[in-house]
Amino acid sequence: MADDGQGRLRTEGGRAGGAALAGGEMLLSVGLLALALLAAYRLYLRWGTRSGPGGAARQGEAAALPRMKRRDFSLEQLREFDGARNPRILLAVNGKVFDVTKGSKFYGPEGPYGIFAGRDASRGLATFCLDKDALRDEYDDLSDLNAVQMESVREWEMQFKEKYDYVGRLLKPGEEPSEYTDEEDTKDHTKQE
Numbered sequence: 297m298a299d300d301g302q303g304r305l306r307t308e309g310g311r312a313g314g315a316a317l318a319g320g321e322m323l324l325s326v327g328l329l330a331l332a333l334l335a336a337y338r339l340y341l342r343w344g345t346r347s348g349p350g351g352a353a354r355q356g357e358a359a360a361l362p363r364m365k366r367r368d369f370s371l372e373q374l375r376e377f378d379g380a381r382n383p384r385i386l387l388a389v390n391g392k393v394f395d396v397t398k399g400s401k402f403y404g405p406e407g408p409y410g411i412f413a414g415r416d417a418s419r420g421l422a423t424f425c426l427d428k429d430a431l432r433d434e435y436d437d438l439s440d441l442n443a444v445q446m447e448s449v450r451e452w453e454m455q456f457k458e459k460y461d462y463v464g465r466l467l468k469p470g471e472e473p474s475e476y477t478d479e480e481d482t483k484d485h486t487k488q489e
Contacts, residue, residue: 364395368464368473371416371435378414379404388416388466390438390453395461416466421452435469 361384369386374393377386385397385404396403396413403413411426418438420430422445438449456462467473 361397363461364463365478366464366476368467369393370467371433374416374466375414379410380413385413386463387412387414389418389421389456390449391418391466392453392456392462393464393466394456395463396456399460418449418452422446422449435466437468 364384369388374386374388376382377384379385379397379400383397384395385400386393386395387403388394399407401407402409404410405413407413409417409426411428411431412420415431416436419432419436419441420426422438422441423430438446441449464476465474
C-alpha cells in the first residue's frame, strides 16, 4: 500500500485490494444476517410457544378475574402481582399502578416486558432499558432522569391510562395509603371506559 499523493491509500495490486475489501464487507453482511436469524429464532422460541394450550389457559384465567378494587401499594405489595405468584399483573408508571393483566402476552412472566411485572417500570420505560439494571429495589423518585426521559415517562403513563385500569398509587416510603370508597372506585372505572 502506498499514498497516491492525494491522501488516499492505494494497493499495488489495485483490484486485489478492492476485492479483499468487498470480501470483508460480504463476510460482515453474512455475519449480521446470521445474528438477525438467530435473534428471530430465539424470539420465536420465546413468544411462539406461548400461543399453545398453556398460554391460552393463562389468557382465559386473566380474563376471568374480577376488576380490582382501588387501593395503594408499597413496592413490596406490588411485587406480589408479577403474574407468577398471582395471575393478576400490575406495574407502576410515574407513581401510578395499572392492572395490565389483559396484556399478559406482553407483561406476563414469558412476555417481552415481563421484567416490569410487579415492579415500578418508570425508569426502564424512560431509558428504553429492559434489563434488571433499570429496576430499583427501593422507591425511585426518578430525580436523576433528564427532561426527555421524564417526558417519555409521562407519555408511557398516558398510554397505560388509555389502555389499562388504573388501580391506585405507588406509595413512597412512610406514606399512608388512601382510603377509596366504592363510589369513587366505580366512578373512576366507568370514566376510563
